[in-house]
Amino acid sequence: MDFFLQQCVNALQWGSFYALIALGYTLVYGVLRLINFAHGDIFMVGAYISFFASTFFLSPDGPSLSRELALALTVPCSVILTSGVGVTLERIAYRPLRRKGAHRLYVVITALMCGLVLENGNLALLGASRKALPDLLEKHIYVIGPVAVTNLKLLVIFVALLVFILLHAIVSKTRIGMAMRAVSWDKFALPLMGIPLDRVIVFTFMLGSGIAGLGGMLFAMSYPVLDPYMGAMTGWKAFIAAVVGGIGDIRGAFAGGFLLAFVEIMVAAFLPSTFRDLFAFSILLLILWKRPTGMFGLPITTKI
Amino acid sequence: MISVENLYAAYGKIEALHGVSFHVRQGEIVTLIGSNGAGKSTTLKALMRLAPPESPTVTGGDIRFNGRSLLNVEPHDVVDRFKMTLVPEGRHIFGNLTVMENLSLSAWTRKNEDTRKTLDHIFGLFPRLAERSRQRSDTLSGGEQQMLAVGRALMTNCSVLLLDEPSMGLAPVLMYDMFRTLKRLNDTGLTIVVVEQNARLALEVADRAYVLDTGEIVAEGSGEELMRRPEIREAYLGG
Numbered sequence: 008m009d010f011f012l013q014q015c016v017n018a019l020q021w022g023s024f025y026a027l028i029a030l031g032y033t034l035v036y037g038v039l040r041l042i043n044f045a046h047g048d049i050f051m052v053g054a055y056i057s058f059f060a061s062t063f064f065l066s067p068d069g070p071s072l073s074r075e076l077a078l079a080l081t082v083p084c085s086v087i088l089t090s091g092v093g094v095t096l097e098r099i100a101y102r103p104l105r106r107k108g109a110h111r112l113y114v115v116i117t118a119l120m121c122g123l124v125l126e127n128g129n130l131a132l133l134g135a136s137r138k139a140l141p142d143l144l145e146k147h148i149y150v151i152g153p154v155a156v157t158n159l160k161l162l163v164i165f166v167a168l169l170v171f172i173l174l175h176a177i178v179s180k181t182r183i184g185m186a187m188r189a190v191s192w193d194k195f196a197l198p199l200m201g202i203p204l205d206r207v208i209v210f211t212f213m214l215g216s217g218i219a220g221l222g223g224m225l226f227a228m229s230y231p232v233l234d235p236y237m238g239a240m241t242g243w244k245a246f247i248a249a250v251v252g253g254i255g256d257i258r259g260a261f262a263g264g265f266l267l268a269f270v271e272i273m274v275a276a277f278l279p280s281t282f283r284d285l286f287a288f289s290i291l292l293l294i295l296w297k298r299p300t301g302m303f304g305l306p307i308t309t310k311i
Numbered sequence: 312m313i314s315v316e317n318l319y320a321a322y323g324k325i326e327a328l329h330g331v332s333f334h335v336r337q338g339e340i341v342t343l344i345g346s347n348g349a350g351k352s353t354t355l356k357a358l359m360r361l362a363p364p365e366s367p368t369v370t371g372g373d374i375r376f377n378g379r380s381l382l383n384v385e386p387h388d389v390v391d392r393f394k395m396t397l398v399p400e401g402r403h404i405f406g407n408l409t410v411m412e413n414l415s416l417s418a419w420t421r422k423n424e425d426t427r428k429t430l431d432h433i434f435g436l437f438p439r440l441a442e443r444s445r446q447r448s449d450t451l452s453g454g455e456q457q458m459l460a461v462g463r464a465l466m467t468n469c470s471v472l473l474l475d476e477p478s479m480g481l482a483p484v485l486m487y488d489m490f491r492t493l494k495r496l497n498d499t500g501l502t503i504v505v506v507e508q509n510a511r512l513a514l515e516v517a518d519r520a521y522v523l524d525t526g527e528i529v530a531e532g533s534g535e536e537l538m539r540r541p542e543i544r545e546a547y548l549g550g
Contacts, residue, residue: 108364185416189405195365196403201390201420201467 009153010276018272019265020160020229023167026264027222028245029252030174031093031215033260036249037191038211039105041114045096045121047242049216052125053089053223054233055133058140060084065141078143085224086217093216094209096121102205122239129235140231163225170218171261178257183210191255251291253304262302267291312337312377312502313358313395313471319371320350320357327353327367329526335471340493340503342513342534344547345523351506352400354523355473358504359397360386391420395471400479400506402460406449410440413448413459417466426466433462436492454485461492472496474505478512490516510547514538522547 028050035043064070064077100121104114147158178184186207190197197204252263274286313335320328328350335341343351356366374381376393390396405413418426434441437458478486494516497503507513514534522530537543
């Protein structure tokens with residue numbers, strides 16, 4: 008039982024990463040019906056940006072700041088710069104295709120290529136040696152009953168929850184959020200209401216990529232070894248989590264992320280860990296078989 | 312107010328309008344009638360400057376609004392700066408939003424204005440919308456959705472309203488109601504351009520009408536005048 012509870016905490020942390028990435032997939036899909044397959048690599052870029060930012064802030068020849076201050080400055084750096092990367096991708100890769108009215112297939116292939124460009128561009132630029140994020144947080148371990156949890160784990164889970172609540176508020180309460188929901192239903196009518204479609208799309212990419220940047224930074228703090236391919240598999244899995252949750256729905260992305268992490272961690276904890284992906288994906292397949300639109304997804308119908 | 316001059320428009324390589332010219336004066340109801348594929352919807356989408364692939368690319372001619380060309384204007388700016396909007400064919404309301412959200416979203420360009428007066432005006436025209444303001448709009452009936460589509464357009468504070476097949480899918484009673492409402496709106500100063508397959512209905516309310524056939528204007532005149540012409544009666548009014 009103690010072991011199980013401990014694994015639950017681990018699943019919550021691992022699920023937070025999936026959830027933070029899945030939110031970006033689901034936002035962009037919800038608004039554009041586009042699966043932004045470069046999103047996992049945007050997460051990777053976020054981790055690297057946090058590496059460069061924190062190394063710079065801590066460097067004795069540079070600002071040489073305290074750890075707390077460096078952490079406080081690295082967060083906005085990662086979020087803002089990563090969202091800049093996402094917006095740039097939208098500008099140079101997706102928008103021209105949208106303007107030409109290209110078929111969705113071409114857009115998806117473009118997204119895959121953007122991902123590869125980010126991965127291999129990173130490899131070419133920075134070389135294959137792995138980077139290690141400097142320590143930004145003094146480690147504390149809290150023992151609550153049978154469970155031991157670090158302050159970093161708590162921070163990760165707390166941030167994921169906070170991001171979800173904020174995002175939910177933005178989408179359901181604000182005007183731009185209302186416009187995002189409107190686009191997800193009907194892109195054609197939005198300009199007729201005087202709303203610039205491109206601005207809504209850019210805002211969506213900003214949100215999604217910014218969240219991925221934050222996720223990348225927290226991931227790098229938890230597992231401080233960075234490599235250019237770190238976003239690929241994690242990104243794929245987060246995408247699957249978003250689909251299982253019901254892609255296009257932010258509650259779905261959040262729940263799907265935690266569900267996937269829970270299954271993975273528990274399988275690895277109680278069965279040979281090589282079974283992890285087999286079991287995880289089989290369970291997800293079962294869910295999709297029973298509910299093809301995911302846990303929160305609804306099939307869309309229109310009235311003529 | 313609006314003058315369309317020798318307009319050519321195409322979807323990709325397929326030309327849909329071959330030199331269409333017409334004009335709309337302030338305060339008029341003008342209708343474009345014609346059979347399927349004549350270019351009626353294409354003309355309205357071109358006026359709104361909507362983007363391909365759903366909408367055509369203008370390949371020649373000009374669209375002028377109070378003398379200024381709309382050709383390089385973005386669709387949301389047509390709404391924002393020129394106060395013209397379109398109720399599209401098939402309504403295109405935001406089904407995942409409530410009635411109220413649909414309406415308040417449409418006041419996007421009126422950030423600091425008080426929109427309550429417009430809202431009261433819309434609810435006065437369509438009391439059903441007030442009753443259902445908290446309901447998700449895809450639960451509305453077809454007629455109510457059409458009311459919402461018109462209400463939403465009015466919420467942008469437009470002075471020119473384009474409507475594409477407002478009678479489509481409506482029961483005859485609702486069709487007449489809709490056109491009566493359009494007439495009322497026109498009486499308060501709104502300029503209206505309406506595209507209709509139900510030519511009789513449109514000609515009855517219109518000040519002037521144009522007949523489109525395969526991308527060209529083949530006849531024009533006042534509503535009454537066109538209704539009396541034998542060839543129009545034959546082709547569009549069922550004899």
